Amino acid sequence: MSQAERISEIVACHRGREGALLPMLHELQAAFGCVPVEAHKPICAALGITAAELQGVIAFYEDFRAAPQGRHVIRVCRAEACQAMGAEAMIARLERALGVRLGETVGAVTLEAVYCLGLCACGPAAQVDDRLIARATPERLAEEVRA
């Protein structure tokens, strides 16, 4: 199936729902790793919104991106409960170990901050791809992306 066909399939599948835009964007991102710019026109046409309105929504939410992330994504929690368990120092060491700074993608690895994974009694918390990791250490996280 071509990209255009897949896009129109996803758009068509959600267009009839109330408040269809977020479910649509989530599914596009699950399919392509981002919201491809090629999807903008079909979305606007299906929902009767302007390009500016669509861009406004995509830009508002942290989750939606215009380009795919690295093959591995490490999300480290920076919120208070994890800070209380030394998250800031852990993140600084992780940045040095990986050679990747928060918010960057280097090679196959994307490193980004997240504000709470709901693992506040076993911090510092992190997520590597779809795996949650409690009491995270830089060594453990670096190992996860090497595996």
Place this chain on the structure above:
Amino acid sequence: MKIYVPGDAAARALGADAVAAAVASQAGLRGLDIEIVRNGSRGMIWLEPLVEVETEAGRIGFGPLEPADVPALFDAPETHPKALGLVEEIPFFKAQTRLTFARVGRIDPLSLADYEAEGGLAGLRRALEMSAEARLDEVLASGLRGRGGAGFPAGIKWKTVAGAKAAQKVVVCNADEGDSGTFADRMLMEGDPFALIEGMAIAGLSVGATQGFVYIRSEYPNAIAVMRAACDAARGAGLLGPALLGNGPAFDIEIRVGAGAYVCGEETSLLNSLEGKRGTVRAKPPLPALHGFMGRPTVVNNVLTLATVPWIFAHGAEAYAAFGVGRSRGTMPFQLAGNIRHGGLFETAFGTTLGDLVEGIGGGTASGRPVKAVQIGGPLGAYFTPADFDMKLGYEECAERDGIVGHAGLVVFDDTADMGALARFAMEFCAHESCGMCTPCRIGSTRGVEVIDAMRAGDPEAETLLRDLCEVMTHGSLCALGGFAPYPVLSALNAFPAEFRPPRKEVAE
């Protein structure tokens, strides 16, 4: 033989999946016929993965378990070095009053049979037999207040929606649990999803709504999966759908996923987000109760509020209101988080003191160092110090000391915490998450970061400026994001002024 290995996200993050695999393979090697139940967490997170083995005497716990500990579970359970005895006799568990969390950890979360066997659906069945007025009176009489943080009486909200005339009304569950230090919504959805579904069904029945949404933050993939499966099961069993439990009015629930915006935990921005818009805050009035999702009268309640409703209907408003202190009735699932020895979820009546929870139940810090501060109620909540350990936890009791209960997360810090940096972080977080609709929050938070930096660089006039700025944000912001961000800032400043000044050695230089 039944063996329980939690499927809760925290347990899984601590290695429960590998433990479950080891249990299955060890049982296979021994030719034992066992059933592995992926239950919710009991809330004793320091013991996770906490495996339970069903025996005639009751469920025996073992934890925190690693795959290497599993063979001994079969070979010599009595002398297992990680044996904990009867799980429900562990003091942390036994001391609780579990109403909202009564079934969490006990049942298979996706088994409707388990749910009913442990009292599920009794509330909805009773509600279906009551008059419309009696249902609303029940919620009102229970004293139940919004557990998301605002503490607004649920019964009044429901009455407003019930009284509104509209072709369709809506029940929205706010599961955008973004506050650091809170995970009760997640645990409830993962451990007892039918309780939330039943609570929403009672809400729908009570206000005349047929449409329901659960808006879950995208950071909770495990909870999203469980809730989706539970809604499918509820629909399949005729609990939800064209007729509640086969003979009631129509009500159905759809799971929607957030997209990484903290502010969407605020009810009006959540509604905008549900409608497919930017999650910006709406000015009130009009109230969502009259003009909510797509302009329809809408109940917006937190997960814990709705999940408590079935208990109230099953046991009566009076029984619920018998717990608590002052105007804070019932129980609250407090969440002990951050640097704490026995972290987890502890449900108890309002009125317990901060010191009891942190020092008594929680056992002090995980690091073994003295407690320096406890932030209550998420990133917008105040920092309290051990001087406040006598404070009773209740909405009014915390407000009297310039703080909030919020969603009842307690984040503990030891004496290495830098309170000036934490105050700066509160402003930085507010700037990062501001929806931009109102100036005090949008601009004030960024100025707040700068002013705290100026203070810490030694600017003598910056403190007056910071206090002035906080006053503007408190009174001028459209919602609690900008309005409450001054709580952590001012409480830290008042308790630890020295940490807002330059480090001493720089002054000497």
